Amino acid sequence: MSIVVENVSYRYAAGTPLESAALKQISFTIQPGEFIGILGHTGCGKSTLIQLIAGVLTPATGRILLDGKDINQRDFKREYLRKKVGIVFQFPEQQLFEMTVERDVSFGPRQLGLPPSEVQARTRQAIQSVGLDYETVRDLSPLTLSGGEKRRAAIAGILAMEPEILILDEPIAGLDPVTRKDFMAFIRRLHQEGKTILMVSHDIDELSAFSSRLLVLDHGELILDNTPEKIFADKARLSELRLGVSQPKEIVDSLREKGIDLPSDIFRYEPLLTALINRFGGQNE
Amino acid sequence: MMHSAILSGHYLPNDTPIHRLNPRAKIISFFTLLAVVIITRSTVGYTALGLLLLSLAHLSKTGPRIVFSGIRRVGLFLLLIFLMNALFFNGDRPLWEYAFFHISVGGIAQGANVALKVIFLMALSSILMTTTTPMEITDTFAWLLSPLQRLRIPVHDFALMISIAIQFIPVLAEESETIIKAQTARAAKLDSPKLREKANALLPLVLPIFISAFRRADELALAMEARGFRGGKFRTRKSSPGFTRLDFAALTISIAFCAAAVILHR
Ligand SMILES: Nc1ncnc2c1ncn2[C@@H]1O[C@H](COP(=O)(O)OP(=O)(O)O)[C@@H](O)[C@H]1O
Ligand SMILES: [Mg+2]
Numbered sequence: 001m002s003i004v005v006e007n008v009s010y011r012y013a014a015g016t017p018l019e020s021a022a023l024k025q026i027s028f029t030i031q032p033g034e035f036i037g038i039l040g041h042t043g044c045g046k047s048t049l050i051q052l053i054a055g056v057l058t059p060a061t062g063r064i065l066l067d068g069k070d071i072n073q074r075d076f077k078r079e080y081l082r083k084k085v086g087i088v089f090q091f092p093e094q095q096l097f098e099m100t101v102e103r104d105v106s107f108g109p110r111q112l113g114l115p116p117s118e119v120q121a122r123t124r125q126a127i128q129s130v131g132l133d134y135e136t137v138r139d140l141s142p143l144t145l146s147g148g149e150k151r152r153a154a155i156a157g158i159l160a161m162e163p164e165i166l167i168l169d170e171p172i173a174g175l176d177p178v179t180r181k182d183f184m185a186f187i188r189r190l191h192q193e194g195k196t197i198l199m200v201s202h203d204i205d206e207l208s209a210f211s212s213r214l215l216v217l218d219h220g221e222l223i224l225d226n227t228p229e230k231i232f233a234d235k236a237r238l239s240e241l242r243l244g245v246s247q248p249k250e251i252v253d254s255l256r257e258k259g260i261d262l263p264s265d266i267f268r269y270e271p272l273l274t275a276l277i278n279r280f281g282g283q284n285e
Numbered sequence: 286m287m288h289s290a291i292l293s294g295h296y297l298p299n300d301t302p303i304h305r306l307n308p309r310a311k312i313i314s315f316f317t318l319l320a321v322v323i324i325t326r327s328t329v330g331y332t333a334l335g336l337l338l339l340s341l342a343h344l345s346k347t348g349p350r351i352v353f354s355g356i357r358r359v360g361l362f363l364l365l366i367f368l369m370n371a372l373f374f375n376g377d378r379p380l381w382e383y384a385f386f387h388i389s390v391g392g393i394a395q396g397a398n399v400a401l402k403v404i405f406l407m408a409l410s411s412i413l414m415t416t417t418t419p420m421e422i423t424d425t426f427a428w429l430l431s432p433l434q435r436l437r438i439p440v441h442d443f444a445l446m447i448s449i450a451i452q453f454i455p456v457l458a459e460e461s462e463t464i465i466k467a468q469t470a471r472a473a474k475l476d477s478p479k480l481r482e483k484a485n486a487l488l489p490l491v492l493p494i495f496i497s498a499f500r501r502a503d504e505l506a507l508a509m510e511a512r513g514f515r516g517g518k519f520r521t522r523k524s525s526p527g528f529t530r531l532d533f534a535a536l537t538i539s540i541a542f543c544a545a546a547v548i549l550h551r
Binding site: 015051095111 | 297348350460463464466467468469470471472473474488489492493496497
């Protein structure tokens with residue numbers, strides 16, 4: 001299940017005085033099993049890009065290929081796209097509408113025309129997998145859940161469609177620090193279970209902790225597309241783009257400046273810890 | 286497609302004679318032309334009005350695309366108005382009759398007349414809305430209604446209501462668009478040709494939009510109260526720049542149109 005984005009451009013409000021180019025000539029390929037993080041300043045086009053990939057916007061030029069087939073061709077089956085690619089919008093809790101959590105989570109599978117037993121099994125599994133108790137919440141109105149629970153329920157609604165590629169638009173924005181950690185652990189688990197993840201976030205720490213690849217956008221252009229190691233190596237370039245590096249990388253750099261010799265390509269906490277223990281020796285119990 | 290929904294009725298900043306008009310002159314002209322639309326019945330009248338609207342669309346750089354974009358959405362409603370009149374209006378020169386259906390030249394003319402009025406009203410409003418900021422519209426409404434204050438009518442509260450409503454249109458439109466996209470991604474069948482499915486598909490859109498509108502209203506009310514709003518103290522900018530030659534020209538043209546319409550259709 002690969003996705004190829006080929007010379008894609010997009011403009012909002014085309015043909016009016018408000019017309020603006022949101023994306024310019026973007027090309028890259030998403031391989032199965034990748035965890036791709038998308039970074040960039042507000043308004044650089046991150047949300048537009050992922051909405052194009054999910055097929056809810058249509059590119060002005062260029063193509064998006066799912067397994068070699070153009071998703072915007074007339075004869076392309078939309079339902080196939082919905083089954084394969086799931087997208088969690090920013091603040092997904094705003095899309096809840098059914099009377100009960102169970103009904104809401106099962107909306108997607110029902111729309112896909114799955115048999116009732118399958119719908120129920122998937123709904124139950126999706127609700128459990130986001131860390132809600134199925135028996136407790138199934139008959140509650142989604143509107144009575146807390147903010148974090150609402151977001152979980154909304155994400156369950158996408159997971160119940162069992163997409164192979166999961167796209168997330170700032171999934172941890174506006175959550176408290178503890179819930180954020182839980183959420184990131186949850187997303188990592190989904191990745192380990194085999195889902196391809198494409199995630200937009202402002203939080204460079206969280207993003208670099210899990211991503212195997214980072215895309216950096218600026219003013220609608222894809223500026224960098226590389227591993228976090230390579231991208232964090234060029235700090236000057238990042239600050240030009242009004243972006244920083246991860247906290248562990250920051251710590252390594254300042255320690256190196258002070259003359260403490262550590263490998264410069266560290267950007268996650270665990271390798272930093274290991275390197276520090278190697279350098280200074282740990283306490284043996 | 287989706288975006289045209291947002292743009293009709295959305296202020297488009299620009300520097301054109303229509304944007305530069307004094308909002309008071311513009312809104313008085315607007316109401317005068319509104320009267321013309323209501324009075325007009327003849328082909329000559331509609332042709333003249335149509336030409337005027339097209340030149341306004343051109344002058345204001347709004348462009349016919351946006352001016353008429355709102356009309357596409359009410360296309361079905363217009364067709365219904367036309368058919369109702371064409372089928373049931375008992376006009377002169379009957380062409381075909383069966384039970385209580387009468388198709389007549391008069392009925393067709395009546396149907397076209399009503400449909401054209403709706404189209405012209407919408408086009409006129411969208412030119413006003415795309416060239417005038419919500420603040421200007423509110424201030425002018427408050428100014429126009431201010432004589433009613435003598436009758437103890439809370440004019441300023443009304444003005445504030447209008448202003449909030451207008452300012453929330455783009456916000457709600459944007460939110461609606463996000464919800465449409467999100468539900469599409471959940472495989473909601475919005476473009477199904479079957480009427481039943483179409484009706485069912487509306488629920489996932491309408492409910493979240495209402496919920497979010499109420500939530501916003503609630504938050505706004507709280508925020509206004511927290512900042513000491515007690516009602517009745519909404520202030521408009523009292524002073525408005527004087528009328529220029531452009532404003533007098535606009536008023537003259539619209540009043541001339543109105544006079545011509547009255548004389549023509551007496
Ligand atoms: N619905 C819309 N109508 C018009 N312009 C939009 C709309 N959505 C986004 N834009 C514009 O497109 C650009 C990219 O937006 P977006 O993809 O939301 O950026 P990001 O998610 O990176 O913050 C921005 O300049 C934004 O103002
Ligand atoms: Mg965004």
